[in-house]
Amino acid sequence: MSAEALVxxxxxxxxxxxxxxxxxxxxxxxxxxxxxxxxxxxxGACVILxxxxxxxxxxxxxxx
Numbered sequence: 001m002s003a004e005a006l007v008x009x010x011x012x013x014x015x016x017x018x019x020x021x022x023x024x025x026x027x028x029x030x031x032x033x034x035x036x037x038x039x040x041x042x043x044g045a046c047v048i049l050x051x052x053x054x055x056x057x058x059x060x061x062x063x064x
Contacts, residue, residue, distance in 0.1 A: 006057025010050045017046025 001009075020043025028036035 001057075003057045007054050008057075010052070010054025010057060012050070013053060014047050014050025017043045017048075017050055019043070020046060 020039050022043075024036045024039030024041075024043055027033075027039055
């Protein structure tokens with residue numbers, strides 16, 4: 001995969017994770033704590049994973 005593709009993939013995964021965090025927050029506001037924790041944890045994990053992938057793509061571009 002090219003460096004640009006990795007950065008784009010990382011940003012996309014992080015964006016979906018952010019939406020998951022927002023959904024978890026909305027579920028928390030609706031007083032549905034089980035679903036809120038699930039979405040917050042899954043969204044946070046996706047944000048972190050997306051950031052790592054995007055950083056790896058940026059580092060790969062610098063080495064070429």
